[in-house]
Amino acid sequence: MQKSNSNVDSPVSATTGEPQKPLNETIVRENSGLEKVRKGVFYRQRPPVEERANTAQSNTSRKAFSWHLPTEILSEVFLYCLPQDEYLCPTPQAAPLLLTTICRRWREVAVGLPSLWCRLQMTAEHDNLEKRALCYNLWLKRSGGCPLSLRLECHTNWSELQSLLQPYIQQISSLKLDFFACDGPFVMEGLHALKELTIHKYGFDPKSTIDRSLSNLPLNLRKLDITSLLYSRKDLEFFTDSAWARLTHVEINVNGLDTFPRILHLCPNLSSVVMIGILDPIQTLEPVTHVNLQSLRMSGDVFLSSAGALGLFDVLTLPNLRVVEARNIGPWPHEEFKAFLMRSECPLESLIFGNAVHSTDQQREEYAALIPTLNLSVEPDSNFDMHEFLEDLGSEVDPTDQQQEDYVTLVPSFEFIIEPDSNFDIHQFLL
Helix, strand or coil: CEECCCCCCCCCCCEEEEECHHHHHHHHHHHCCCCCCCHHCCCCCCCCHHHHHHHHHHCHHCCCHHHHCCCCHHHHHHHHHCCCCCCCCCCCCCCCCHHHHHHHHHHHHHHHHHHCCEEEEEEECCCCCCHHHHHHHHHCCCCCCCCEEEEEEEEECCHHHHHHHHHHHHCCCCCCCEEEECCCCCCCCCCCCEEEEEEEEECCCHHHHHHHHCCCCCCCCCEEEEEEECCCCCHHHCCCCCCCCCEEEEEEEEEEHHHHHHHHHCCCCCCCCEEHHHHHHHHCCCCCCCCCEEEEEEEEECCCCCCCCCCHHHHCCCCCCCCCEEECCEEEEEEHHHHHHHHCCCCCHHHHHHHHEEHHHHHHHHHHHHCCCCEEECCCCCCCCCCHHHHHHHCCCCHHHHHHHHHHCCCCCCCCCCCCCCCCCCHHHHH
């Protein structure tokens, strides 16, 4: 009979043959494995699991219970043991690798369960490349053709990771790319199964490298998240009209609301959009009609965006819009939005005012009268005015020369110290 080595899934592990141990020794060793797994999932903070584990350990007749579990039930237990992280790091201290070190049967079940191996975080760095590549390849082989959700982190160039991924390229359905210090773009060719793409930029990578990655998106890609990048309307002119035509969901960081009409033009099939960033009023007054957009969520930056009318709803006609959510944009453009609703004749179902969106009871009553079925949600701090707060704060900590003289007259021995930047006006600086 064969027994697995405890280091079998480390990059340098191997399986050796030796005689089978007596049943009671196997049970004891298995309970030791149970303790290891229990410690590995303790951080998930699920008390009932810990209580059940302790109860099982207190009774000898139950110690061998998991050893006799049907494969189907043991597989469900293994899936439950996976960390809740979106992407899994190949570490022997956590599932799924930990599960392969307990005993021969656990290893067989874990290795033969493709859904344990569908999420992976991979890194391209100069050190230990061969060692990591061996581990990554073994992990991906065990996915057994199931859809893959991968996070790729690049500190050199993408060639090593892309070469490693080539045999599994048709399995990748979700992909997150972290650009740290990359020599070139990530080539999207061949990713026909890819449906979701997220790109994050760190360090000083030129955005042109990322733009080249985005210029030829896979045919079946539907969701794009580029909220870590900042795009103006001019930046989006780099992309052709066909590059993003099949996208249905976009999350983007914008520099000015002039960017939004360009997004609608690039994405005729867009059904939902999340727009964050600097929501300065729109300058391009060309009317835009988009018949597929159903959800519009936007969040500005109260420190950087200009206060006042947005102008956005003056140029938009969205006949199928159902959800609008706004945050951190200051005064709500009531008349502008009301005219937009009447012009679009859209079946709006939900209007959400988040923090730092200023609206009045009268305005909200007018929306309810215009659309009786509208679900209007206002968060408790939605009327918090950051600009007004900064003005009040500045006035409270800005002593004048006369005020300082008054203090010295009142207390002659008083030592008054003013730091060099004490009269710095944060509100004026931000404006």
